[in-house]
Amino acid sequence: MSHNDTWDPKPGTGYEYMGELDRIIPTNVPGIQIGSLFPKLAQQADKFSIIRSMTHGNDGHETAAYLMQTGHKPGGRLAYPAWARSSPSSRRTSTKG
Numbered sequence: 001m002s003h004n005d006t007w008d009p010k011p012g013t014g015y016e017y018m019g020e021l022d023r024i025i026p027t028n029v030p031g032i033q034i035g036s037l038f039p040k041l042a043q044q045a046d047k048f049s050i051i052r053s054m055t056h057g058n059d060g061h062e063t064a065a066y067l068m069q070t071g072h073k074p075g076g077r078l079a080y081p082a083w084a085r086s087s088p089s090s091r092r093t094s095t096k097g
Contacts, residue, residue, distance in 0.1 A: 006035045008052050 009024045010017060011033060023036035027045030034042055034050075041048075058064040066074055 006037060007050050009033060009035050 011024050013022075015022050021035060021037065024033045025036045025039060025042050026033055027042040029045045032045055032050070034045070054068070056064055056067060058067060063074060066072070
């Protein structure tokens with residue numbers, strides 16, 4: 001499975017490019033489409049982000065994959081911030097006394 005089958009489909013390219021997974025479905029966000037393997041995620045697309053423009057300067061596939069998944073260069077210090085934080089609006093406070 002590749003990014004074209006899942007998060008970055010290419011509408012209109014046909015079977016020659018997309019293979020058997022050439023079906024694309026709309027999400028609940030106007031203008032965003034994903035591969036047909038994720039109908040439940042398509043219903044919740046307003047709750048996550050899809051980054052389709054990430055790049056790096058490393059030509060080594062394994063080293064680059066490690067960098068993108070961890071935020072660290074192998075044996076090095078933090079290169080990209082690999083973290084997630086909930087937004088203050090998503091935190092709930094108790095209303096019980």
